Amino acid sequence: MLHIPFGRAARQYPDHVAVIEPGKGSISYRDLDAVSDRVRDRLRADGVGPGDRVGLCLHKSIDTVAAIYGILKLGAAYVPVDPGAPPARNAFILNNCAVKLAVIAARFEDHLRAELEKLGTMPSLFVLADTGAGAALRHALDEAEAKRPAPSTPTATPAAGELAYILYTSGSTGKPKGVMLSHENAVSFVDWCSEVFAPRTSDRFSSHAPFHFDLSILDIHLPLKHGATLVLVAEDIGKDPVRLAPLIADHRITCWYSAPSILSLLAQYGKLDRYDYSALRLVLFAGEVFPVKHLRVLTKLLPAPEYFNLYGPTETNVCTFYRVSLPIPDERSVPFPIGKVCSHLEARVVDDRGRELSRGDEGELCIAGRGVMQGYWSLPEQTSRAFHEDESGRRWYRTGDIVVEAADGDYTYLGRRDRMIKRRGYRVELGEIEAGLYRHPSVKEAAVVAVADEEAGHRVKAFLSCRDAKHPSLVQMKGFCAQNLPLYMIPDEFVWCDALPKTSTDKVDYQQLKAMA
Amino acid sequence: MTDDIEGAVKSFILKEFLPGEDPAELTDATPLITGGVLDSIATLKVVMFIEETFGISLQAHEVDSEHLDTIAQIAQLVRAKKS
Secondary structure (H helix, E strand, C coil), X not given: XXXXXXXXXXXXXXXXXXXXXXXXXXXXXXXXXXXXXXXXHHHHHCCCCCXXXXXXXXXXXXXXXXXXXHHHHHCCEEEECCCCCCHHHHHHHHHHCCCCEEEEEHHHHHHHHHHHHHCCCCCEEEEECCCCCCHHHHHHHHHHHHHCCCCCCCCCCCCCCCEEEEEEECCXXXXXXXXXXXXXXXXXXXXXHHHHHCCCCCCEEEECCCCCCCHHHHHHXXXXXXXXXXXXXXXXXXXXXXXXXXHHHHCCCCEEEECHHHHHHHHHHCCHHHXXXXXXXXXXXXXXXXXXXXXXXXXXXXXXXXXXXXXXXXXCCCCEEEEECCCCCCCCCCCCCCEEECCCEEEEEECCCCCECCCCCCEEEEEEECCCCCEECCCHHHHXXXXXXXXXXXXXXXXXXXXXXXXXXXXXXXXXXXXXXXECCEEEEHHHHHHHHHCCCCEEEEEEEEEEECCCEEEEEEEEEECCCCCCCHHHHHHHHHHHCCHHHCCCEEEEECCCCECCCCCECHHHHHHHC | CCCCHHHHHHHHHHHHHCCCCCHHHXXXXXXXXXXXXXXXXXXXXXXXXXXXXXXXXXXXXXXXXXXHCCHHHHHHHHHHHHC
């Protein structure tokens, strides 16, 4: 079970530093274990039981890590939301999977409560005054304890198929969808990471990705399985290469994991030659294609670590991996392969009718095995569409990614079969942006296309027609989007048309829009 | 170097991030970061612009929405650095 290896590490290395929150403090394995036990007991006393979902609306902090392990120890599943996302989106998520309780920082409470009330739902809220170094969580636990003591309850050992967490990703219908991951899914992935990256107790892993992002599973659960240390990177510093570059050096981070976009920014703006990165032994990146020209600059600045390109959707977590050989030749411009399938999974390439293709043929990558999600929360039709069954009845997750397998077994990513894109490592369904734009009272029609971009992965261009004589300004549209969509979904450009171009069947003509973009 | 800090920052933001926008729509009080006008890379480009244009250096902790969310805030920060 996902939390059991942490408990074992806590007994084996009680005095090791488990988590560092730069500028705020740190916590030992012993103390993190004890605080998460208290969370487990408090949640039980507040009516949460095994199999329930518990929301998390907190900035990344020691408090949040302790809350995650407390939830897992109870046998419940954690559901992290992006505290920076519009409250209506977070309320939708918490309501959608019917969380029994949400652990939330006070600063988000009023807005979230208002949105939950609009949906006619109100889970229990366990409110922390703030987050930072675990102090707020301890204080909230102390206060609750003084009012109503929480008796000790044993740590659960859920069945392998029980849910460990639900991560919400962009949904094409305009609503995010919850990817259900079980303990077996998570543990098989973490065990694979152990096998390939061989963590040591002296390692210091970065936690760059937000906790609602699937990269966080490796970040949190791999180091804390092995007695190593997790260094939390605050969300604002994580976007800022000028502040991030010294943090990685000062905290002697040994294993870095992030989307390529921040590594590109570090290479361009981080002034990496000023700092000492001699501790860094592994650089892992995932979530989107790493433009070779930026990766080359980075590897020239930091030639010592091993570089791995990890690939996989939230539904499977990492499913293929590729070790980049250095130096990268100056003449290379094509992206590196996504590599070979991980040992806990199996891969096959199929055509649009689900028939397995021969090596060398282009087709859709499908994944089966212990790491593959159970499905989408309360979306049986979308779940059914996400899988295909082979002749023996085995379920294969359809990634939607078009790949080709080379003679050496390495897969190369070629593109998508649908309207999903990656933007700064985030997965974005263009349909969700369109649904957000349609909420604007002046918008009559909305269609969004993506254009490849080396810095951001994709630039998003919105084509709109207006109900009114005068259309809203660019500033007004960006402001509206900031209130209704996560920031990474805000289009870069807005183009107003009298009417959107249509096909002969009166559907929006995306091909023409792409030509216009 | 220019004394019209607000004007210089406004021109830069309009040219780089709001091409074609009516200048009257971007006021000194328009939320830039929280209003979706500047993403993290755009914010970084604004910082580089004001550091080069006004000969100042921003501290890492100043590069956030608390200090740079409006043109008025940016101008205030620049003036404080120059004085």
